[in-house]
Amino acid sequence: MPDVILSEARTPAPALAARAARTGSSPVRDILALTARPEVISFAGGLPAPELFDAAGMADAFRHVLAEAPRRVLQYSTTEGDPALRAAVAARYSARGLPTEADDLLVTTGSQQGLSLLATALLEPGDVVLVEDPCYLAALQIFSLAGARVVPVPTDDGGLDPAALDEIAARERPKLLYVIPTFQNPTGRTLSAERRAAVAEVAARRGLWIAEDDPYGELRFEGEPAPWVAAFPGAEDRTALLGSFSKVMAPGLRLGTVRAPAALRRACAIAKQAADLHTSTIDQAAAARYLAVTDLDGHLARVRDAYRARRDALIDGLPAALPEGSRWNRPAGGMFVWATLPPGYDAAALLPEVVKHDVAYVPGAPFFAGAPDPTAARLSFVTHAPEEIREGLGRLRKALEGTRREG
Known part of the structure; x- marks a missing residue:
């Protein structure tokens, strides 16, 4: 009986399922990985303040x-x-x-x-x-x-x-x-x-x-x-x-x-x-x-007091940190402020320069299922204490100084 000759040719493994191929990674998770350095003051992640955990x-x-x-x-x-x-x-x-x-x-x-x-x-x-x-x-x-x-x-x-x-x-x-x-x-x-x-x-x-x-x-x-x-x-x-x-x-x-x-x-x-x-x-x-x-309502009252102060620190500092003509809301709770830069700015294109200044936000464009708004950004106010928020906004102001509107 002749020896069996094994071919060195290899057949590729089957492709990934279409749903896996078409679904991208979360830009928020990717930005969190880029800004994991402890010196970065990040407004990117919706991370509850760890010092407030019971x-x-x-x-x-x-x-x-x-x-x-x-x-x-x-x-x-x-x-x-x-x-x-x-x-x-x-x-x-x-x-x-x-x-x-x-x-x-x-x-x-x-x-x-x-x-x-x-x-x-x-x-x-x-x-x-x-x-x-x-x-x-x-x-x-x-x-x-x-x-x-x-x-x-x-x-x-x-x-x-x-x-x-x-x-x-x-x-x-x-x-x-x-x-x-x-x-x-x-x-x-x-x-x-x-x-x-x-x-x-x-x-x-x-x-x-x-x-x-x-x-x-x-x-x-x-x-x-x-x-x-x-x-x-x-x-x-x-x-x-x-x-x-x-x-x-x-x-x-x-x-x-x-x-x-x-x-x-x-x-x-x-x-x-x-x-x-x-x-x-x-x-x-x-x-x-x-x-x-546990008195969960009492615990939540302390958390809400802290988050209110952090929201106020962010809102109070945005006029100096963002370019003239920017807009933002003042949420009555939660974790996020939604800001839009003036027409012609691109929040995603600006982010690499911002991160060089050890501060970060999340560009708003990936959140849209329809036509994205390139000027939008999400800023979380809960992770950092008010003094860190003020420092982060100072860094953001310096990062955005001198930036020019796209096209």
């Missing part, structure tokens, strides 16, 4: 659950989540005017996973998703990976335009609307109660789901909160409300919740079983213990 309270919670129930908290758990944690979240929703039972909730590995589960449960390739323009970057990534066609809805200083939403929904026949109605990322804008009611009415009349993302709602510095979109007539049976512990406790916990109608919640639970079985048992147990014994 590290002692969290450590006590972990010690307690490990001492009291080690076999339970180190074991596999149910997909739906820790019953005590879901009950605590349900009680907080109910106390704020949205009646909720523990069984209405699914615990997720951060609210980011909640959005991914919703995309898996709801979207077929080619389905239309409507988003605010500009929009949270990671949501655009999630919808791209799901194969959805993302259609932007225009916004103004008051947020999403309900009349434009109605017109676009009639034309595009979307399956889902994604919205951050309170202290939106990236703009910091908040929808009024009137606009929320209009959004709910359009969704009911046009027949679409709503994904209402609320990571920042408890970071209000002034004014009265508006009800969730989920609470308005027409939205009750079609809204998935995403909650997060990242901004109120600690982002490292990676804990969130989805409050959704039963059929959708069950579909998300099945998707979660396929994704990770369940969220960390010990982290859920520690969070439930923390909520049971």
Whole structure:
């Protein structure tokens, strides 16, 4: 029998899935990697102030659950989540005017996973998703990976335009609307109660789901909160409300919740079983213990006071830091200020020079699903203390001095 001759030729491995090839990396994450040097004062990342974390309270919670129930908290758990944690979240929703039972909730590995589960449960390739323009970057990534066609809805200083939403929904026949109605990322804008009611009415009349993302709602510095979109007539049976512990406790916990109608919640639970079985048992147990014994509202009051002072430091310093003719808003809470430079400036093109001065922001263009605004930039005010913010704005002023408008 002749010897088998093995060819040295190699067949290339199959290509990546189209969804992986078409979905780019997050520019925010990339900028964070570039500005990780400790000397950089960064307005780029939406990073909660680490010195405000209740590290002692969290450590006590972990010690307690490990001492009291080690076999339970180190074991596999149910997909739906820790019953005590879901009950605590349900009680907080109910106390704020949205009646909720523990069984209405699914615990997720951060609210980011909640959005991914919703995309898996709801979207077929080619389905239309409507988003605010500009929009949270990671949501655009999630919808791209799901194969959805993302259609932007225009916004103004008051947020999403309900009349434009109605017109676009009639034309595009979307399956889902994604919205951050309170202290939106990236703009910091908040929808009024009137606009929320209009959004709910359009969704009911046009027949679409709503994904209402609320990571920042408890970071209000002034004014009265508006009800969730989920609470308005027409939205009750079609809204998935995403909650997060990242901004109120600690982002490292990676804990969130989805409050959704039963059929959708069950579909998300099945998707979660396929994704990770369940969220960390010990982290859920520690969070439930923390909520049971800690005055979270008192802790949040201290966080809000600190963030208010940081917002004010940023707003007060922007007139001297940005070129004449720039505009910016004054959010009533949250983490972000949205600024636009005068016409002819390009925030992305200027960023390399800015980073040389050990300061950074995020250019606004990548946040747009439609035509980008090259003059826009997002500035986070929560990571640094007021004196560091003032120093950072001084560096930004020097970096922008002498820059010329493009073309």
